Amino acid sequence: MRPSIFRLARTFALRGWVNNNGEGVDIVVCGEPDNLALFKKMLLAEAPPLSKIEKLNVVPWPDNKTCELPEEFEIRASKTETAIIEPTLGCDAALCENCKRELNDPGNRRYGYAFANCTDCGPRFSIATSLPFDRKNTSMDDFPLCELCKAEYENPFDRRFHAQAICCPQCGPQLSLVDANGEKVSCGEKKISEAARLLNQGKILAIKGLGGFHLACRADNEAAIAALRQRKHRPGKPFALMALDVVQVREYVSVCEAAEQCLQSVQAPIVLLSKLTAENRKSLPTVLAPGQQKLGFMLPYTPLHLLLMQEIQVPLVMTSGNRQGEPQCLDNAEALEKLKGIADYFLLHNRRIVQRLDDSVVMPAAASTSSLRRARGYVPELLGERKDLFRDREILAMGGEQKNTLCWVRNNRPLLSAYVGDLYQVETFKSYQQNIARYQHTFQFRPTLIAVDKHPGYHSTQEGRKIAERYDLQLVEVQHHHAHIASCMLENNVSLQDGKVLGIVLDGSGYGEDNSVWGGEFILADYKTAERCGHFQQVALPGNEQAVLEPWRNVYAHLHAMDWDKICSEFGSLECIRQLNKKNLKLIASLIDKQLNSPLSSSAGRVFDTAAAMLGVCFDKITFEGEAAMQLEALAYSHFSPETSKPYPFGIQDARINWQPLWISILRDLKVNKPKAEIAARFHQTIARAVCDLATVLCAQHGVSRVALSGGVFQNALLLSACHYHLQRSGLRVLDHKVVPANDGGIALGQAVVAAQH
Ligand code: ZN
Ligand code: ZN
Ligand code: FE
Numbered sequence: 123m124r125p126s127i128f129r130l131a132r133t134f135a136l137r138g139w140v141n142n143n144g145e146g147v148d149i150v151v152c153g154e155p156d157n158l159a160l161f162k163k164m165l166l167a168e169a170p171p172l173s174k175i176e177k178l179n180v181v182p183w184p185d186n187k188t189c190e191l192p193e194e195f196e197i198r199a200s201k202t203e204t205a206i207i208e209p210t211l212g213c214d215a216a217l218c219e220n221c222k223r224e225l226n227d228p229g230n231r232r233y234g235y236a237f238a239n240c241t242d243c244g245p246r247f248s249i250a251t252s253l254p255f256d257r258k259n260t261s262m263d264d265f266p267l268c269e270l271c272k273a274e275y276e277n278p279f280d281r282r283f284h285a286q287a288i289c290c291p292q293c294g295p296q297l298s299l300v301d302a303n304g305e306k307v308s309c310g311e312k313k314i315s316e317a318a319r320l321l322n323q324g325k326i327l328a329i330k331g332l333g334g335f336h337l338a339c340r341a342d343n344e345a346a347i348a349a350l351r352q353r354k355h356r357p358g359k360p361f362a363l364m365a366l367d368v369v370q371v372r373e374y375v376s377v378c379e380a381a382e383q384c385l386q387s388v389q390a391p392i393v394l395l396s397k398l399t400a401e402n403r404k405s406l407p408t409v410l411a412p413g414q415q416k417l418g419f420m421l422p423y424t425p426l427h428l429l430l431m432q433e434i435q436v437p438l439v440m441t442s443g444n445r446q447g448e449p450q451c452l453d454n455a456e457a458l459e460k461l462k463g464i465a466d467y468f469l470l471h472n473r474r475i476v477q478r479l480d481d482s483v484v485m486p487a488a489a490s491t492s493s494l495r496r497a498r499g500y501v502p503e504l505l506g507e508r509k510d511l512f513r514d515r516e517i518l519a520m521g522g523e524q525k526n527t528l529c530w531v532r533n534n535r536p537l538l539s540a541y542v543g544d545l546y547q548v549e550t551f552k553s554y555q556q557n558i559a560r561y562q563h564t565f566q567f568r569p570t571l572i573a574v575d576k577h578p579g580y581h582s583t584q585e586g587r588k589i590a591e592r593y594d595l596q597l598v599e600v601q602h603h604h605a606h607i608a609s610c611m612l613e614n615n616v617s618l619q620d621g622k623v624l625g626i627v628l629d630g631s632g633y634g635e636d637n638s639v640w641g642g643e644f645i646l647a648d649y650k651t652a653e654r655c656g657h658f659q660q661v662a663l664p665g666n667e668q669a670v671l672e673p674w675r676n677v678y679a680h681l682h683a684m685d686w687d688k689i690c691s692e693f694g695s696l697e698c699i700r701q702l703n704k705k706n707l708k709l710i711a712s713l714i715d716k717q718l719n720s721p722l723s724s725s726a727g728r729v730f731d732t733a734a735a736m737l738g739v740c741f742d743k744i745t746f747e748g749e750a751a752m753q754l755e756a757l758a759y760s761h762f763s764p765e766t767s768k769p770y771p772f773g774i775q776d777a778r779i780n781w782q783p784l785w786i787s788i789l790r791d792l793k794v795n796k797p798k799a800e801i802a803a804r805f806h807q808t809i810a811r812a813v814c815d816l817a818t819v820l821c822a823q824h825g826v827s828r829v830a831l832s833g834g835v836f837q838n839a840l841l842l843s844a845c846h847y848h849l850q851r852s853g854l855r856v857l858d859h860k861v862v863p864a865n866d867g868g869i870a871l872g873q874a875v876v877a878a879q880h
Contacts, residue, residue, distance in 0.1 A: 123146075123147055123169070123170065124142065124197050125241065125283040125284060126168065126169065127147065127149055128197050128278050129278065130164055130165060130168065131149075131151060131161065134153060134154075134157035134158075134160055134161045135153060136151045136153035136158065137151070137152045137153060137191045137194065137195060138150040138152050138153075138191060138192075139192060139195065139196050139197065140195075140196075141199065146176075146177075150183070151195070152183075152191055162178075166178065170241065171215075171218065171242050171388060172212055172213075172241075172242060172243075172388065197278065211246060211247055211253060211564070212247065212255065213246055213498075213499050213501060214244070214245050214246050214247055214498055214499060215388040216243060216387070216388050216421070216424075216499070217239075217244075217422070217423060217424060217425055218240060218242040218243035220242065220281060221238050221239060221240055221242075221425065222428065225238055225429070226432075231270065231290055231291070234314075234429060235294070235425065236295075236424070236425050236426035236471070237289055237295045237471070237473065238289075238290075239287050239288070240281045240285050240288070241281060241282060241283065241284065241285045242281070243388070245262075245287050245332055245473075246287075247477050247479065247501060248333045248475055248476065248477050248479050249261045249287065249474070249475070249476050249477075250476060250477065250564060251564070253565065253566070256286060257287070257288075260287065260476070261473055262286065262287050262289065262473070264472075264473070265294050265473075266293065267289075267293055268290060268293035270290065270292070271288050271289060271290050271292075294473075295471050295472050295473035296471065296472055297469065297471050298470045298471070298472070299317055299469050300468050300470065301467055301468075302462055302463075302466060304458050304468075313469065314429045315433055317467070317469045318430060318433035318434050320466070321338065321434060321438065322434065324339070324340065324345060324346045325339070325346070325467055326338070326349065326350050326353070326464065327465055327467050327468070328443050328457055328461045328465035328467070329426075329430075329440075329469045330454065330457065330469065330471050330475075331424060331426065331427065332424050332475070332479065333450075333478055333479025333481075333497070333540075334442065334443060334444075334449075334450030334451065334478050334479065334480065335450055335452075335457050336441065336442065337350060337354065337439070337440075337441050337442070337461070337464060337465060338438045338439060338440050338441075339438065340434070340436055340439070341361075341363050341410060341436060341437040341438055341439050342406055342436045343407075344407040344409055346439075347407055347410060348409055350439065350464070351409065354441070355446040356441075356446060356745075356746075357745045358412050358413070358746060358749055359746040359749070360410065360411035360414050360416075360417070361418075361439045361440075362392045362418045362439070362440050362481060362483075363406075363410070363418060363419050363420070363437045363438065363439060363440065364419070364422060364427060364431060364437060366421075366431040366434075366437075367421060368382055368385055368421070370437065371385065371395070371419045371421075371437075373403070374397065374398065374406060374417060375395035375396055375398060375416075375417050376395060376398055378486055380486050380489055380490055380491055381395055381486045384486075385420070386421065387499075389482060389498075389499030390423035390499055391420060391482035391483060391484045391498075392419065392481050392483045393419055393485070393486070394416045394417070394418050395416060395419060395486070396416055396759070397415060397417060410439065413739070413749075413753040413756060413757075414752060415755070415759045420440070420481060423499075426471070440481075442480060442481070443461055443465075444460070445460050445461070445464075447547040447550070448460070448547065448550065449478060449549055449550055449553045450478055450480060452478055454468075454472075477540070477560065478553065479498035479501065480540065480541050481495075481497065481498055482495055482496055482497050482498050482541075485839060486839075487839060487842060487843075487858075487860075488842075488846060490860055491860070492859050492863075492864065493861060493862065493863050494837055494867075495541045495867060496527070496538065496541060496862070501539060501540040502539075502540075502561075502565075504535040505535060505536045505537075505613075505861070505871070507533070507535045508535075508536075508612070508875075510617060510618050511612070511875050511878060511879075512535075512874075512875070513534075513878055515531065515570065515571055516530075516531065516568055516569045516570050516571065517529075517530065517531040517569055517570075517571045517572075517874045517877060517878060518567065518569035518571070518573070518586075518589070519531075519572075519600075519871070519874035519877065520572065520573065520574045520575070520582040520586035520870065520873070521866070521869060521870035521873070522602070522866035522869045522870075523580040523582060523866070524544045524545075524630075524747065525541065525544065525866045525867040526541075526542040526543060526545050526550075526554060527539045527540070527541055527867050527868075527870050528554075528557065528561065529870035529871045529873065529874045530567050530569065531569075532565075536612075536871055536874055537565070538868075539561060539870070540557075542554050542557055545582055551581055554581070554582070555585070558585075569595065570595055571595060571596045571877055572586045572589055572595050572596070572598070572877075573586070573597075573870075573873035573874055574586035574587065574597065574598070574599055574600070574873065575599070575600065575602055575632075575633065575873070576600065576633045576635075578633075580633075583599075600873040600877055601632075601633070601652055602629075602633055602634075602869065603627040603629065603632050603640055603645055604625075604645065604647060604872070604876055605869040605871075605872030605876060606625070606627045606629065606632075606832035606864075606868065606869055607623070607627060607647045607832055608647070608875045609832065609859075609871040610625070610830040610832040610859055610862075610872075611647075611830055611857065611875075612862075612872070612875050613860065613861050614857040614858075616649075616830075616857070618648075620648075620828075621648065621826070622646050622647060622648045622824070623646075623828040623830045623857065624645070624647075624817055624826050624828070624830070625643070625645040625646075625647045625829070625830045626644055626645075626813060626829055626832075626833075626845075627640075627641075627642075627643045627832050627833040628642055628726035628727075628813070628833045628834075628835035628836060628841075629641040629642075629725065629726060629727060629833035629834055629835060630670070630727035630748075631670075631727070634724075635654065638660065638724075639663065639721050639725060640654075640657065640725070641658070641723060641724055641726050641728070641833070642657055642658030642725060642779070643657050643658075643724065644656030644657060644777065644816060644817065646820070646824055646826070647830075649878075650876070655777060655820055655823075655824070656778065656779075656820055657724040657777070657778060657779075658725070658726060658729065658778070658779050658781070659782075660722040660723060660724045661676075661680055661683055661723060662682075662683075662713075662717075663675075663676075663723045663728065664678070664710045664714050664719075664720045665713065665720065666719050666720065666721060670747075671744060672742060672743050673732065673735035673750050674701065674705065675710065676732040676735065677732050677735045677736055677741075678702055678705070678707060679714060679720075680782075682710075683782070684782055684786075689789070690703070693789045693792075696792050696793060697792075698735065698741065699789075726835045727748075727835055730751035730754060730809075730835065731744075731750045731751065732781075732785070733788065734750035734751065734753060736785070737754070737757065737801060737802060739754055740753060748834065751838060754805070755806070755838050757798060757799050758799060758802035758803040758805070758806050761803035762802075762803040762806055762807070762840050762844075764848070765847070767804055767806070767844075768804055769810075769811040770787040770788065770804055770805070770808045771783035772808055772811075772812040777816065777820065779813075779816055784805070788801055788805065791804075803840075806840045809841060810845050810848055811844075813845060814849050817829055817849060818852040818854065821852075827853070827854060827855055828856075829849055829854050829855070829856055829857065830858075831856065831858045831864070832858075832859060832864050832868070833864060833865070837865060846858070
């Protein structure tokens with residue numbers, strides 16, 4: 123901020139100074155009134171891309187206070203001793219237009235240099251070891267500045283004035299290209315061209331990027347993609363893609379305005395976009411995202427990625443560079459060891475990655491976007507100050523078990539950590555512990571209150587208990603779905619005075635107040651209290667975790683709760699019933715009847731699995747979380763409309779939704795060979811209508827007018843749009859997620875705000 127203010131003040135011949143005050147900047151200016159007015163206007167209009175002006179207070183210099191103005195405008199040292207210091211650290215930002223131009227200008231000294239950056243772009247959090255963000259506190263400290271870079275760094279009129287990661291081909295990081303044995307590939311200085319050549323040949327490359335490694339291959343090479351799937355033991359989960367620019371993205375998927383902005387934003391996340399259905403579309407092999415209707419695209423966000431994409435005419439698969447169940451590799455030696463057998467070649471560099479940052483993922487929703495995975499580009503941005511809610515407490519919230527993130531609160535502002543992952547994976551749990559230590563160290567957090575999920579088995583809960591005991595801190599347990607709702611309320615600026623909302627949480631699972639597994643919940647909540655006032659009818663989960671992995675178990679559990687013999691006699695010819703009859707149903711029935719390892723659950727996720735399996739989607743098993751529901755959504759996509767799709771019957775009694783009429787209707791439609799896409803569309807409408815009908819009744823009963831939608835099932839864009847449509851028609855105000863993920867990646871924030879009330 124300071125250099126841009128400096129340049130502006132000099133432009134308008136103003137005298138005065140600017141300094142950091144810990145919360146922002148103080149500017150003192152003196153000059154012609156017209157120039158002062160222009161200065162103020164331009165200050166807002168021409169603020170640097172990575173700055174954020176939350177407030178601009180203008181006050182006249184007090185009459186009773188003397189002021190010695192310097193001859194010319196100057197930048198003064200920070201007044202650290204007087205101010206409350208809220209250490210802020212920027213987010214890693216995508217390559218800016220100026221750097222992009224220089225990169226492709228043969229006359230520029232950074233022509234073709236893979237690590238060019240400036241004050242408007244480049245690495246920040248990913249290279250920071252501690253605060254403040256000065257070069258000596260980053261991994262760029264390994265690279266002493268050359269004379270030319272030093273001059274730019276010290277010149278207030280240069281774009282790279284005080285650019286902490288400044289470097290050039292003479293003094294900065296360098297690329298290397300090696301084979302699977304770590305032997306150098308001979309290609310002189312043309313590492314990127316050689317890497318492109320290998321990719322064009324169908325090879326798989328491990329590429330060290332900004333916040334971790336990617337595994338890359340050409341997105342139009344079916345054999346390479348299949349090999350990558352096999353070597354990575356990742357049979358079905360969609361691969362993310364990188365395209366050169368929006369024009370290239372448009373060849374494959376439809377890009378709305380919000381999506382285009384998002385692709386080109388400084389955060390440069392992966393954006394989930396619907397495949398084109400037009401005749402003239404280009405298509406990519408289905409093995410990229412089997413059974414899916416969407417592809418995830420991002421644009422090159424570092425010079426390295428841009429230079430590579432410029433050499434290749436098609437999108438690249440860019441999936442995270444890790445072994446199955448482990449976090450992304452961060453350093454060269456680790457990658458060479460762990461990705462051996464997966465990657466044929468390694469494009470490496472010698473700038474250390476300090477903080478792992480996965481690519482962020484968003485989806486277009488309701489003329490905006492909503493976050494599915496929040497990491498690179500978005501972290502460590504602080505969320506807004508809420509003194510009313512956080513009451514000056516310093517909090518660490520431990521998050522959930524899956525898609526874990528952590529949340530710290532200080533000075534009443536929450537910091538949500540980058541996506542960590544699933545904590546039941548040993549390596550991910552280690553990285554979770556390292557993350558706690560690293561954030562504590564980097565930001566000097568001193569929490570006095572620890573918030574955890576109520577689930578005693580969550581690794582995050584156990585870790586939180588240990589920390590609370592070790593440092594004798596207060597511990598607050600927060601119910602899973604209450605945390606979901608609170609995170610949604612917070613991001614929608616609900617205040618303490620606003621009273622209660624009806625939270626609708628559609629989720630895979632979560633530990634309920636009655637020790638059963640919740641997941642299709644209607645909860646009357648404010649930040650302090652949560653009262654379950656409606657839910658999906660509970661059904662057994664035969665085999666518990668096994669039932670999550672094998673959708674057919676849920677089909678049987680739902681039908682077993684009805685009259686299985688009657689269903690067999692009426693629908694025995696259907697494929698799904700025939701397949702069920704091949705399973706050991708006696709065993710499953712006895713598990714359910716004797717309540718052995720078969721907890722009751724109101725999970726919405728399992729209702730989606732049941733419908734999918736009935737239609738033959740992922741009947742036997744899923745290979746990643748949410749697979750069945752995602753494929754069901756893809757199947758319904760072209761047939762679904764919130765206005766016209768007809769719901770199947772369902773039952774609501776005592777604020778419980780009963781899906782038995784739905785299941786019978788689906789079986790009947792299957793029997794008369796109705797198209798599966800149509801059944802899938804009507805299924806989505808049924809869920810939306812049932813949820814909205816019950817919500818409308820509950821809102822009237824309890825006198826609330828706002829509903830908050832949360833939980834991972836709301837990542838389903840069809841369901842989300844249908845719920846919006848029906849709830850709004852009932853005159854209810856809908857709060858949903860934009861910034862914070864609806865899935866368990868958001869619950870740490872909710873835990874923090876609920877815990878602060880206790
Ligand atoms: Zn730049
Ligand atoms: Zn240099
Ligand atoms: Fe959840």
